[in-house]
Amino acid sequence: MLRTEEMLLNMGPQHPSTHGVLRLVIKIDGEIIREVDPVVGYLHRGTEKLAEDLTYTQIIPYTDRLDYVSAMTNNYAVVHATEKLMGLEVPERAEYLRMITMELNRVASHLVWVGTYLLDLGAMSPFLYCFQDRETILNLFNELCGARLTYNYMRVGGVKWDAPEGWLQKVEEFVLYMQKELATYHDLISGNDIFLQRTRGIGIYTKEQALSYALSGSNLRVTGVPWDLRQHQSYSLYHQFQFEIPTGETGDVLDKYHLRMQEIEESLKIVKQVLDVIKEGPIMGKVPKVLRVPEGEVYTGVESPRGELGCHIVSNGKNKPWRLKFRRPSFYNLQILPELLKGENISNLVAILGGIDIILGEVDG
Amino acid sequence: MDLFFYLGPIILMLLLLGFVTYAILFERKVIGWIQNRPGPNQVGPWGLFQTIADVAKLLLKEDIVPGKADRALFKLAPIIAFVPAFAILAVIPFTESWQFGDFAVGLLYYIAISSITIIGILTGAWASNNKYSLLGGMRSAAQMISYEIPLVLSVVGIVMTTGSLDLNDIVLAQKKVWFIVPQFLAFLIFLIASLAELNRTPFDLPEAESELVAGYHVEYTGFRFAFFMLAEYVYVFAMASLTTCLFLGGWLPLFGLTMIPGILWFLLKFSLVVFSLFWIRATMPRLRVDQLMQFAWKVLLPLSLLNIFLTAIFKEIPVLSSFY
Numbered sequence: 156m157l158r159t160e161e162m163l164l165n166m167g168p169q170h171p172s173t174h175g176v177l178r179l180v181i182k183i184d185g186e187i188i189r190e191v192d193p194v195v196g197y198l199h200r201g202t203e204k205l206a207e208d209l210t211y212t213q214i215i216p217y218t219d220r221l222d223y224v225s226a227m228t229n230n231y232a233v234v235h236a237t238e239k240l241m242g243l244e245v246p247e248r249a250e251y252l253r254m255i256t257m258e259l260n261r262v263a264s265h266l267v268w269v270g271t272y273l274l275d276l277g278a279m280s281p282f283l284y285c286f287q288d289r290e291t292i293l294n295l296f297n298e299l300c301g302a303r304l305t306y307n308y309m310r311v312g313g314v315k316w317d318a319p320e321g322w323l324q325k326v327e328e329f330v331l332y333m334q335k336e337l338a339t340y341h342d343l344i345s346g347n348d349i350f351l352q353r354t355r356g357i358g359i360y361t362k363e364q365a366l367s368y369a370l371s372g373s374n375l376r377v378t379g380v381p382w383d384l385r386q387h388q389s390y391s392l393y394h395q396f397q398f399e400i401p402t403g404e405t406g407d408v409l410d411k412y413h414l415r416m417q418e419i420e421e422s423l424k425i426v427k428q429v430l431d432v433i434k435e436g437p438i439m440g441k442v443p444k445v446l447r448v449p450e451g452e453v454y455t456g457v458e459s460p461r462g463e464l465g466c467h468i469v470s471n472g473k474n475k476p477w478r479l480k481f482r483r484p485s486f487y488n489l490q491i492l493p494e495l496l497k498g499e500n501i502s503n504l505v506a507i508l509g510g511i512d513i514i515l516g517e518v519d520g
Numbered sequence: 521m522d523l524f525f526y527l528g529p530i531i532l533m534l535l536l537l538g539f540v541t542y543a544i545l546f547e548r549k550v551i552g553w554i555q556n557r558p559g560p561n562q563v564g565p566w567g568l569f570q571t572i573a574d575v576a577k578l579l580l581k582e583d584i585v586p587g588k589a590d591r592a593l594f595k596l597a598p599i600i601a602f603v604p605a606f607a608i609l610a611v612i613p614f615t616e617s618w619q620f621g622d623f624a625v626g627l628l629y630y631i632a633i634s635s636i637t638i639i640g641i642l643t644g645a646w647a648s649n650n651k652y653s654l655l656g657g658m659r660s661a662a663q664m665i666s667y668e669i670p671l672v673l674s675v676v677g678i679v680m681t682t683g684s685l686d687l688n689d690i691v692l693a694q695k696k697v698w699f700i701v702p703q704f705l706a707f708l709i710f711l712i713a714s715l716a717e718l719n720r721t722p723f724d725l726p727e728a729e730s731e732l733v734a735g736y737h738v739e740y741t742g743f744r745f746a747f748f749m750l751a752e753y754v755y756v757f758a759m760a761s762l763t764t765c766l767f768l769g770g771w772l773p774l775f776g777l778t779m780i781p782g783i784l785w786f787l788l789k790f791s792l793v794v795f796s797l798f799w800i801r802a803t804m805p806r807l808r809v810d811q812l813m814q815f816a817w818k819v820l821l822p823l824s825l826l827n828i829f830l831t832a833i834f835k836e837i838p839v840l841s842s843f844y
Binding site for chain 1: 551554555556557651652655659721722724725731732733801802803804805806807808809810811
């Protein structure tokens with residue numbers, strides 16, 4: 156027998172498929188992974204600490220930079236917590252606009268995931284198709300709030316800009332287009348034999364594991380737990396609309412793919428329903444010029460494309476939070492990685508890491 | 521004749537470099553069209569000078585040899601990888617008269633010489649003293665050796681039919697019907713195995729960008745890197761030429777259109793093969809290492825043995841034997 160030796164491989168922080176600046180210190184035996192040690196923090200900007208010196212309105216643009224793939228949801232997380240602590244009423248039209256943008260952002264986020272995931276698996280074209288469709292959404296956002304990625308759109312008590320003329324019409328056109336377009340994605344990807352072989356039975360974990368690692372979002376639902384904060388802690392006006400919570404069966408990365416594709420469909424359904432009921436009206440509630448949040452603390456969770464995005468605010472009655480804490484779903488979801496990777500080979504590392512769907516801006520805060 | 525003997529290879533070399541330049545552009549264009557984007561279009565009209573600009577850039581780049589690399593081997597590796605790529609072109613019959621080395625064992629020569637490249641890749645991977653390149657080199661050695669076997673066995677059927685290893689004879693034996701028809705199974709095996717030999721998607725594991733960054737040439741810069749790239753594209757040229765000769769009737773015309781010269785027919789069929797290589801690249805994800813080896817040994821190898829067996833049987837059946 157030949158003597159073999161474990162090799163220490165430093166994957167990242169600069170690596171094409173760690174989706175940013177994640178560093179994985181892996182011990183490999185040939186191509187088999189024996190141990191993984193994720194090192195995070197290369198993108199840490201101290202958002203939570205910075206927030207202590209910012210007024211509530213000033214915090215919003217910082218949240219854009221956490222999960223930069225779905226900034227609308229992040230905006231909402233912080234304004235929602237503040238509104239709850241202040242007991243503010245938000246006008247109906249503002250809530251509807253928020254829901255449209257959040258759901259469109261979820262679609263955009265999942266499209267990024269599908270595209271980059273296929274890119275990780277070595278297929279180049281789906282990435283560009285996904286980004287083309289995402290581009291339509293970004294253009295819609297650009298028209299709405301003048302930014303393509305860091306929107307800074309929501310405010311405590313409403314939203315900053317009303318929908319320009321004809322915008323809602325355009326959104327409806329996009330929804331109809333995208334509902335058809337999804338079929339072509341399935342044609343290209345879902346039946347591809349190589350894709351199925353690469354993903355089926357890979358990265359499986361159980362419901363118990365998922366719960367003990369505090370996974371949320373699609374990473375939890377894939378194990379069969381129908382947990383979605385949009386229904387279970389109904390925030391905004393989600394309770395008015397009908398949508399389903401897709402769940403997985405086997406919990407492998409193929410299931411995650413199907414789950415996220417279904418979530419795109421559900422999000423489009425929600426947007427469609429909102430478009431049917433949205434009416435003219437004010438977009439800002441009655442909010443004082445200087446926001447002084449009453450003393451107390453509040454925790455609210457919203458369903459971001461990646462899971463439960465929580466925002467915990469402790470206020471001492473000033474115009475700045477005393478302490479602000481984000482429960483960043485990517486960070487929590489990433490924790491299960493070392494356990495999943497033991498005994499897998501390097502190709503599967505990419506498939507499993509990609510399946511978790513992390514955004515490093517959010518992991519590192 | 522003597523003049524041709526000396527000038528011919530130089531002309532071929534220039535043609536080949538021209539091919540590589542424009543194959544890269546064509547590949548980027550084709551993939552661009554498939555992905556709804558224009559592809560390179562800034563340098564020169566229609567992006568025609570894009571590759572020239574790229575090569576100029578590579579020439580101007582600093583030539584870096586990593587501090588802990590094995591300097592001698594590191595510098596030797598691109599040459600070992602690159603020379604056989606050119607050497608194999610000698611036996612390709614582009615037309616009836618345009619072939620540089622018409623030997624009786626042309627096919628065998630092609631296969632034997634082309635396997636030398638893997639030594640260059642492995643040397644480069646080892647000499648770089650980089651973990652990613654080592655993994656890429658190991659993968660590529662395993663892959664190329666595994667897929668060489670079905671590749672060779674798939675053409676045995678053709679050799680049995682023609683009774684010759686001479687590529688000229690093989691082309692001439694297709695006057696009646698191209699070998700793609702009676703040897704369709706062999707054609708599929710050959711196409712898949714040649715994709716793997718060329719390290720192209722879905723078999724691009726040795727340089728799997730999302731896993732190994734760039735695989736075996738991760739430490740190479742500038743012109744040494746260009747040599748690896750050049751070798752890769754010359755192999756595309758050679759493999760497409762070989763496919764054309766073996767299965768698509770080489771320079772032989774279709775529908776008796778003999779007024780179109782053989783070289784154009786050759787080019788047409790050859791371009792079709794090259795296009796399909798690019799097409800596959802734009803469509804497919806990448807296989808996993810273990811699946812790759814399984815596919816070679818458990819699927820392709822038995823199928824190619826079956827093909828040999830079937831060819832032998834069909835040769836004896838009276839009605840079919842005229843095709844075999």
